[in-house]
Amino acid sequence: MEDMSKKTLYTKLFKSTFFLSMFTFGGGYVIVPLMEKKFVNELGWINEDEMLDLIALGQSSPGPIAVNTSILIGYRMAGVPGAMVTVLGTIIPPLLIMTALAYIYIAVRDNAIVNNILLGMQAGVAAIIVNVVYDMGKRIVVQKKIIPILVMAAALIAGIVYQVNILWLLFFSGVIGALTTFWKLRQKNKDDEK
Amino acid sequence: MIYLNLLFSFFQIGLLSFGGGYAALPLIEQELIHDQGWITNQQFIDVLTLSEMTPGPIAINAATFSGNQIAGILGGAVATVGVTLPSVIIVQLLAYFYFKYKNIEMVQGIIQGLRPAVVALIASAGLTIFLTAMFGHSDWPIDLTELNYVSVIFFAIAIFFLRKFKASPIHVIILTGILGGIVYSIG
Numbered sequence: 001m002e003d004m005s006k007k008t009l010y011t012k013l014f015k016s017t018f019f020l021s022m023f024t025f026g027g028g029y030v031i032v033p034l035m036e037k038k039f040v041n042e043l044g045w046i047n048e049d050e051m052l053d054l055i056a057l058g059q060s061s062p063g064p065i066a067v068n069t070s071i072l073i074g075y076r077m078a079g080v081p082g083a084m085v086t087v088l089g090t091i092i093p094p095l096l097i098m099t100a101l102a103y104i105y106i107a108v109r110d111n112a113i114v115n116n117i118l119l120g121m122q123a124g125v126a127a128i129i130v131n132v133v134y135d136m137g138k139r140i141v142v143q144k145k146i147i148p149i150l151v152m153a154a155a156l157i158a159g160i161v162y163q164v165n166i167l168w169l170l171f172f173s174g175v176i177g178a179l180t181t182f183w184k185l186r187q188k189n190k191d192d193e194k
Numbered sequence: 195m196i197y198l199n200l201l202f203s204f205f206q207i208g209l210l211s212f213g214g215g216y217a218a219l220p221l222i223e224q225e226l227i228h229d230q231g232w233i234t235n236q237q238f239i240d241v242l243t244l245s246e247m248t249p250g251p252i253a254i255n256a257a258t259f260s261g262n263q264i265a266g267i268l269g270g271a272v273a274t275v276g277v278t279l280p281s282v283i284i285v286q287l288l289a290y291f292y293f294k295y296k297n298i299e300m301v302q303g304i305i306q307g308l309r310p311a312v313v314a315l316i317a318s319a320g321l322t323i324f325l326t327a328m329f330g331h332s333d334w335p336i337d338l339t340e341l342n343y344v345s346v347i348f349f350a351i352a353i354f355f356l357r358k359f360k361a362s363p364i365h366v367i368i369l370t371g372i373l374g375g376i377v378y379s380i381g
Contacts, residue, residue: 177307
């Protein structure tokens with residue numbers, strides 16, 4: 001790998017992320033495992049353990065996880081310029097496709113049949129979101145930990161009934177998360193000392 | 195200055211969406227529908243539908259598409275840059291600390307704390323989407339005479355395929371699209 005010139009590295013990084021973003025349906029949760037396959041198994045640039053950390057880090061950062069993970073891979077391989085290359089590779093395909101689609105949409109949105117198709121799709125999208133929420137909610141409830149369940153219930157009521165601003169909800173739950181983690185890490189350190 | 199507003203709005207959406215594309219939905223709803231009044235509930239669902247159906251990260255798709263809707267090609271580009279910018283800054287900072295200390299426990303802990311709230315927020319955006327699909331709008335109070343029974347049936351079919359056969363979202367969207375194209379055109 002050392003003999004690879006900077007230019008070849010950038011080109012490979014750009015090509016890999018561009019094609020993954022261009023041809024992968026299903027968003028970040030599908031793109032990220034394919035990135036893992038590409039960079040760990042095919043190219044062998046990053047080892048498995050490190051990749052798992054990078055994926056965890058990408059999911060922990062705000063923003064689209066496919067974009068986050070691509071930035072991490074670029075940064076790992078070639079620092080800040082590498083991250084710039086991979087982020088461009090990831091966002092250029094949607095930029096092109098969705099811009100074209102926006103124009104088609106404007107041209108055909110008032111067509112009766114298109115309208116009927118989109119009306120049908122609304123029910124499908126509603127089902128997808130309800131399904132996602134059900135799975136995510138279940139994952140929190142089955143842990144049987146009191147704090148996350150309370151936070152979820154409180155945020156639900158605050159968000160839907162009282163229309164509390166999202167910023168506040170995230171802020172308070174982040175503080176609760178930080179405090180519980182801090183406490184947990186301290187307990188762990190104490191146990192280690194014994 | 196529409197482009198500056200777009201940049202700022204989408205920067206905020208990118209900055210606050212913890213947990214991938216779906217986490218951006220409540221933020222897009224609050225920013226673009228309620229605070230700015232740039233798009234309607236129906237357009238919001240259209241954005242989501244088309245973003246799920248096309249390749250690429252859903253949040254980026256949604257940003258490019260709604261930016262285009264609001265302010266043309268440049269608007270789409272500005273929205274895309276806006277939603278990506280927080281990642282570019284924050285992720286590289288995190289990466290720097292990660293490669294220096296190889297310790298991500300605290301960061302992960304905070305994110306785990308955020309997750310229940312994020313689920314609740316997605317649920318709240320999901321309620322808007324559900325009501326709009328069933329009643330044509332999401333304003334209270336709900337009038338049961340406005341219920342679209344065909345949509346209820348499509349919803350039930352979609353849920354059945356998602357739960358029973360773990361159908362992928364894109365297949366569900368295509369299926370309900372075909373059903374809608376046929377049933378509503380005949381009826």
